[in-house]
Amino acid sequence: MKLEQSICYGSRQAVMQNLIDAGCSKDMIDDLMKQLAEDDMESLLQMLEKHRACLLSMVHQKEKQIDCVDYLVYQIKRSKEEK
Template identity: 45%
Template structure:
């Protein structure tokens, strides 16, 4: 029983560390309790996509700032 509890706690902590909101975390933990762990995969893949989209958006913003900084320095 301890091993199952440790696995449950580990999955929960991993979801939190991955930035999953309360809704996603609750859905996933319910699936864990129901021993339907593989049904979490589409939920996790969707969350991963959203995280990657935000990384790409941030990278575009950084690129714009870098270009602006470059342009301003070039005008000196």
């Protein structure tokens, strides 16, 4: 059974749409689809795990930025209350 069929998406277009929704670049989608066509599950999983790690890193970076904004808002409100 081809990997493409085993992941229960039903069509290449559905897989491509999922990759687009996951924020993959066109080049990355092309590479992933090539791996999919070649039934290279190991490479496919490695690429997806790398993309996931990158996305998670961006989430953590944004969380830190939100914390900075929250702290600034807290300081401003505290200063306002003291006046």
